[in-house]
Amino acid sequence: MKVYRSLQQLPVFTNAVVTIGTFDGVHLGHQQIIRQLCAEAKENGGESVLISFYPHPRKIVQPERYIPELTTLEERIELLKQQGLDNLVVVPFNKEFSQQTAQQYIKNFLVDRFHPSLIIIGYDHKFGNNREGDYRLLEKMGEEYQYSVKEIPQQLRNEVIVSSTKIREAIAIGDVEKANQLLGYSYFFRGYVVEGNKLGRKLGYPTANLQIQDADKLVPANGVYAVQAQIEGESGILKGMMNIGTRPTVDGTTKTVEVNLFDFEEDIYNRHLKVFVKYHLRNEVKFDGLDKLIEQLHKDKEISISKLADN
Numbered sequence: 001m002k003v004y005r006s007l008q009q010l011p012v013f014t015n016a017v018v019t020i021g022t023f024d025g026v027h028l029g030h031q032q033i034i035r036q037l038c039a040e041a042k043e044n045g046g047e048s049v050l051i052s053f054y055p056h057p058r059k060i061v062q063p064e065r066y067i068p069e070l071t072t073l074e075e076r077i078e079l080l081k082q083q084g085l086d087n088l089v090v091v092p093f094n095k096e097f098s099q100q101t102a103q104q105y106i107k108n109f110l111v112d113r114f115h116p117s118l119i120i121i122g123y124d125h126k127f128g129n130n131r132e133g134d135y136r137l138l139e140k141m142g143e144e145y146q147y148s149v150k151e152i153p154q155q156l157r158n159e160v161i162v163s164s165t166k167i168r169e170a171i172a173i174g175d176v177e178k179a180n181q182l183l184g185y186s187y188f189f190r191g192y193v194v195e196g197n198k199l200g201r202k203l204g205y206p207t208a209n210l211q212i213q214d215a216d217k218l219v220p221a222n223g224v225y226a227v228q229a230q231i232e233g234e235s236g237i238l239k240g241m242m243n244i245g246t247r248p249t250v251d252g253t254t255k256t257v258e259v260n261l262f263d264f265e266e267d268i269y270n271r272h273l274k275v276f277v278k279y280h281l282r283n284e285v286k287f288d289g290l291d292k293l294i295e296q297l298h299k300d301k302e303i304s305i306s307k308l309a310d311n
């Protein structure tokens, strides 16, 4: 997959078959749309092109409406690479771009930059200043500019909308099993390993304290999870357990994300850890002393090992 991050460096596409969207999460619904896009491109003897925008148009047009994202841009690119697409174009989105009229967007952006032979789009896709452009306008202008338009079946389109929202909601309440089912892979995030208060190793459970650097990334609900993890730059997959929360037994105020890795003893301060969130085990509890907490950690480890056995 070729990735273009600016409009200046675009090649002349042959017979471009195009779809447009954010594709946050690249979940099963998105994957189906991309399969259809690739199949149509093949049938037309053309190239598949997925057009996406960064930052998310909503952040520019409605900055007050904050919605955390399932994937950072780099993660989205990483996932899209696995989908068999020929081209991904990440269009820098800004106020000026958003203020093009719908007609200008079609003529100056879609037609002049991509020369599409086919545009595949949801029936409810809106574009141009004040979201004035829609499917009908695309169809109408297609006669003049010689492209056709195909609708992503309404059923699939609805599923895509529903599942993006559903996945966010599931992760936000800790139901990662459901989220993972809808994603078609395990939800993951990256964190930078920082120092904590060095209590972990005294308890017999050292924990890598993770700083999540992308402010827009959706962090799962507070709770205890069985996870897999990968130290950035290394290929091995480690198993472990994670706590997200305020650690009411010892602290109770600052939110932390920390991972205890099984059968592991290395110093990984200042490294990046990619964490795959596999199973939700329980909510965070305020224990009556550290001994009770340690007792529970033994149980958490046992359950994690048995749940992760098939992974």
Ligand SMILES: Cc1cc2nc3c(=O)[nH]c(=O)nc-3n(C[C@H](O)[C@H](O)[C@H](O)COP(=O)(O)O)c2cc1C
Binding pocket: 195, 196, 197, 198, 199, 200, 201, 205, 206, 207, 208, 209, 224, 225, 241, 242, 243, 246, 247, 248, 249, 250, 251, 258, 259, 260, 283, 284, 285, 286, 287, 293, 297, 300
């Ligand atoms: C799997 C796991 C589950 C945990 N569950 C709880 C909990 O329910 N309540 C709590 O107060 N702390 C919980 N902790 C947090 C421990 O209190 C924490 O690991 C300890 O404070 C070490 O912190 P440090 O890494 O800053 O030294 C959990 C930690 C892990 C790794």
Ligand SMILES: Nc1ncnc2c1ncn2[C@@H]1O[C@H](COP(=O)(O)OP(=O)(O)O)[C@@H](O)[C@H]1O
Binding pocket: 193, 194, 195, 196, 197, 198, 199, 200, 201, 202, 205, 206, 207, 208, 209, 259, 260, 261, 262, 263, 264, 265, 266, 267, 268, 269
């Ligand atoms: N099994 C392990 N799981 C996680 N981190 C480990 C493990 N073994 C060693 N470490 C290292 O120890 C650190 C955690 O020790 P801990 O006593 O909890 O200190 P801190 O409070 O600084 O996190 C981790 O950041 C990592 O560098």
